[in-house]
Structure formats: structure tokens, C-alpha cells
Amino acid sequence: MTDIPRFAPITRRTIAQEIHDRLADSITGGDFRPGSQLPSERALCQEFAVARTSVREAIQGLVAEGLVERRGNRTHVVERLPGIDISGEDIRKETVRQLFEVRRVIEISVFELAACRATDTQRSEITELAGLFEPPMAIAEFRALDRRFHWAIAQACGNALLSELYGKVLDSLFGSEAFESLLYAEHNQAEVDLIVAGASEDHRRIARAMAEGDPVAVSEAVVGHLSDVEGRMLGHLE
Amino acid sequence: MTDIPRFAPITRRTIAQEIHDRLADSITGGDFRPGSQLPSERALCQEFAVARTSVREAIQGLVAEGLVERRGNRTHVVERLPGIDISGEDIRKETVRQLFEVRRVIEISVFELAACRATDTQRSEITELAGLFEPPMAIAEFRALDRRFHWAIAQACGNALLSELYGKVLDSLFGSEAFESLLYAEHNQAEVDLIVAGASEDHRRIARAMAEGDPVAVSEAVVGHLSDVEGRMLGHLE
DNA sequence: TCTGTTGGTCCGGTGGTCAGACCATAACCG
């Protein structure tokens, strides 16, 4: 009997396609206000670390699909996205809401498993990382530490596939332009400071429960943490 | 103030790197018995749908890392994988065990959300798909339908990010060579027939609860389903 | 009106990939 095919064919994706999709997701995800100017080709070159020809091809696709348009010698997001009739603001909040829903589904289990399975070394690392949160903190510094903290716990859950999936949630959380633009908006600064302070306290609480190997306490701390941060972000930021 | 960088740099990956990683994962994941012959370069060309030069480069990397070795004019998995001292059989079962753990974390929530949020059209589709399970069924046919059934539910959960993540779990579930090799092993046929019959019944039960919009019943059915299939796969297959 | 920025076009070069051909050697089969 012939061998079972074990592997799916390789799929190929050009750099322009990847850039196109990321820009399209960003636009439809509410990161750009309708009518606003897109970053220039040269600026996007730098951010994506690619040649201008790749960025050009991606943007040409966006023009063809009606997501952006040329105005003079500038590229702007169209005033009305095809097929979408809620505002960028609402899209952004829905994106964040869904992200928290996913976190509730996965993060609680990951943290509970880590509480049970982490090695002593991992518990020490988690405790040490929690101790580094010292408000007030610059947003960028806070987020970098926040990610390290969550990833350390992810690695302690003892399930490679679950760690990988949670890593993708963290990629969404820390790579989300919708999330970032809420945090960095000038008029949200005072509220963001409160979020940072609350989250820092929550992280220490989680780390203590983790160090004690108490999954129930960890679960309660995570539930409270998610509820608090989500409530503040959706209720108080714009 | 300068714009916040919104996008991470593009990463580049060659076809040979992708093939290398997939082969390495397959080998360390227990899909090839130690000492067994790897599929030929030409066979892998066909499966991956790439040129021989790409497959060659990937395999040369595996040789360099000590995962495979040349014996005469054949390529074989090494008898002892570097850094691994449990058998492929145990690795395979651990892979499957972790996969079920991830399913319990995510699938129950996805199904519960779908029970609450599915449209009438989606409920009808789910019911129809469940009705297509008619044991006895060929494994390949069963798995294709199984995947459609789970994906239909995933799309009904009302959270794009969660659907995407669950899609990756399904990719692992239906793309896992560890899983496939347990199912297709000749000596497991009778037990697999029992798994197919039990799963078909469970799917109908889930679809009924889904049609009734009963998340509690859906949750119970899913928990039972996962427990049953996992128990059979880990306890009775080899 | 002038300057700077942006999009448009073009160029030559590099790396990755492709399909194919051919050969030497080992494995397999009668």
C-alpha cells in the first residue's frame, strides 16, 4: 500500500501580499480614521523593513479594492469603507472587546495550568518580573514588561501547543494597532496611568498566587484583572 | 510628535526553511520510527509541491543537526534523536494528549458561544453536517466531514480572533501526523471504527443542543465527546 | 513663490526557486 501523504503542499506568499493584508486589517480594524492620510511609502518601507517596490505593490492593491485612494500626491483612507457601516471608533472597541473575550477563554486556563506545573525557577522568574512593575511607568516600558510577564507564564503551562496559541493572543494583544491607539491617545493619559497602576498591583497578586502554587487564587486574580482592565479600556478610553 | 510605529518588520522565510521545520517537527513529534527511512526527495517534492533543490537544502540541514543520516543511498531518521530520550510512541501520545488538553480549554468555550450566537442559518448548517455522519465511514471521509463540522461551529462563535485560534487547533488536529499515524495504523482499525461510531453519535447530540440554543447541554456534550475520544485514542490505540 | 514631500518610473544586481538532465552508487528482485 502506498504511503499516506504526510505533508500539505507549501504555500507561497509574497512580501507585497503580506503587507497588503496587514494594511487592510489595520484599516478595516479601525486604526485609521476615515479620510486620514496613510503613512507615506517611504515611512512604511522603514516600518516593514522592505523595499519601496513591495510597499507600492501592496498599496496599489488597496487602491484597487477601494480601501484607500490617491488625493493629489498623497494616499488617504477612503471616507466610507466598502461593506462597513460602523465607525472606526466602534470597530476599534469591538476588536478590543473580542480580544478580552479570547483572553478570558485561554488566559485563565493557561495561568491555572502554570500555577500547577511551573518549576521553581519559573516561579522565581515570574515573581521577579512582577516586582519590576513600578508605576508610574512609560507606556512602552510597561507593555514590554507586561509581555515578558505573560510570556513567562505561558511557557510554564506545560503544553507547547497551548503556549503557542497563547503566544498568538499575546501577539494580537501587543501588536494590536487598535489597542495601541487607545493607549497612546493624548486625551487618555490620565486613565492609562490608572490602568498601569491597577495592572501592576494585579500582576503582583497573580505572581504571589503563582508562587504559592494556588490555581484557585490565580484564577480569581486573573478574572479580576481582566475584568478591571477591560472595564477601564472600553468604558473610559476613546 | 512623531508617528508611533504601527507595524512590525516583515520576516522572511525561504521554502527550504519551512520544509526543514516541518520535517524536524514531524521527526521530533514521533511520526517516524527511529531508524526508519525518510520519504525520498522526489516523494517529498510531490507532497510539498516544490522543486528538489528546496527539499535537498532542507534535508541537508536536518543531516547537519543530527536528526537524519545518510545510509548508502537512502536517508534515515537517526536511531537516537539528540536531546530526546523517550520513544516516538510516547512522544506521539504526549502530542495527542496535549492536543486534547488544548481542545478542552478552547473548544468548550467556542461551542458554548456558538450555542448562544449562531444564526438560524448556521444552526441549520451544523445540524445538516451532523446528519452526514453515517458509520461505518472511511477514515479520510470521516475526518474531512469532522473538520467541516467543527469549522462550521467555529465560524458561529461570533469572535473572529477566537475562530482564528480555534482554526489553528483544527489545523493541528487534522494536520497532525502523530494523530493520523495512530488512526491509520492497520492494527488499530477495529478501535477506530468504534471511535468513528461514537463520535458520530456525539456530533448529533452536540448539533441538537446547538439547534436548541442550549449552551449547558452543548458544554456537557462536548466534555463527554472529548473525554470519550481521548480515552479511546490514548488507551486503546498504538 | 519656493521648498520639501510624495507618488511614479526605471535600472541593474542578488538570491531563491524552478524544471530538467545526467551520473554514480546502493538496494532490491528474480
Place this chain on the structure above:
DNA sequence: CGGTTATGGTCTGACCACCGGACCAACAGA
């Protein structure tokens, strides 16, 4: 044991994607 088949090794020419850069026309802003 000999013949056939299969496999890995090497090589070739072609094509594509991508790169970095240069230059220009037109627009936006001061």
C-alpha cells in the same frame, strides 16, 4: 550473481521576487 530500479549528488539555464538607488513631476505647506 546479474540486471533493474531507486536514490542522492551535481549541474545548467531560466524566471521571479526583491532590493537599493536614482531621477522626475506634481502637490502640499509655509
